[in-house]
Amino acid sequence: MARASGSHPDHDDDDEALRWAGDDVRGGVDPLTRNRVAEVATASIDDGADAAPASPGNLARTAATVGFAVLYLAIVVGWILSVQITGSTATDLFSQVAWQFGEFVAIIAGALWYLTVLTLTPDSRTAIRVGWFALGIAVLLPWPILLVLAS
Amino acid sequence: MSKVVVWIVFGLLYAYPLFEGISNLIALPPYYAANGIGAAVPWWLLVIGVAAPVLLYLAALWIGRGRELFARTLILAVGLATANALVLSAVSWASAVQPAL
Numbered sequence: 001m002a003r004a005s006g007s008h009p010d011h012d013d014d015d016e017a018l019r020w021a022g023d024d025v026r027g028g029v030d031p032l033t034r035n036r037v038a039e040v041a042t043a044s045i046d047d048g049a050d051a052a053p054a055s056p057g058n059l060a061r062t063a064a065t066v067g068f069a070v071l072y073l074a075i076v077v078g079w080i081l082s083v084q085i086t087g088s089t090a091t092d093l094f095s096q097v098a099w100q101f102g103e104f105v106a107i108i109a110g111a112l113w114y115l116t117v118l119t120l121t122p123d124s125r126t127a128i129r130v131g132w133f134a135l136g137i138a139v140l141l142p143w144p145i146l147l148v149l150a151s
Numbered sequence: 152m153s154k155v156v157v158w159i160v161f162g163l164l165y166a167y168p169l170f171e172g173i174s175n176l177i178a179l180p181p182y183y184a185a186n187g188i189g190a191a192v193p194w195w196l197l198v199i200g201v202a203a204p205v206l207l208y209l210a211a212l213w214i215g216r217g218r219e220l221f222a223r224t225l226i227l228a229v230g231l232a233t234a235n236a237l238v239l240s241a242v243s244w245a246s247a248v249q250p251a252l
Binding site for chain 2: 079082083086098101102103105106112113115116119139140141142143144147
């Protein structure tokens with residue numbers, strides 16, 4: 001018998017109601033699947049077992065992520081100090097504005113690099129994330145202030 | 152479509168550090184020569200100043216290929232910030248290694 005609603009007869013209405021369109025595209029987990037996973041996890045808990053220790057890979061990854069956060073903070077501070085000692089000799093308005101903009105983005109470069117690596121390598125191997133972090137440190141060293149401090 | 156708009160807008164923003172690099176490349180050697188230190192022109196810094204914006208723009212496009220618009224924009228922004236930081240670094244290195252006039 002055909003249904004008047006026109007929906008697919010095989011379609012589970014509950015499934016449909018508990019899903020956001022586009023969840024799978026964005027890599028998200030829809031609530032229904034999440035609940036099922038949670039139920040399975042609850043069911044399989046062995047009360048007698050100790051809590052599983054965090055895997056060493058995860059620990060190293062977290063340590064690297066936090067450690068590089070501190071380094072990148074230092075980079076940003078270094079650039080804030082650097083732009084105090086660099087200056088443009090240009091007098092026309094456009095050059096002044098462009099120079100100021102350049103100094104501003106140099107200050108936020110460290111923060112941008114860090115957040116971008118964090119955002120774009122959620123599933124990458126730890127080595128890849130650390131590699132991008134290290135490359136950013138090397139490229140973004142605040143040379144203006146470092147050279148002044150070294151001299 | 153919006154992809155192309157992002158490419159063009161960032162292309163214009165990358166043009167400024169590139170312009171700075173090119174004008175340094177053109178203006179610095181004659182300035183050094185006029186002051187009798189023509190042999191000390193820091194060519195590698197001048198080349199970095201011109202190459203960095205171009206290479207970072209191309210690298211940002213390449214790394215961003217196949218990603219969604221937000222990620223592409225973020226990567227281009229990181230490249231732009233890096234280009235500007237590198238130009239400032241190159242300028243500070245140039246004054247650090249400049250012989251006394």
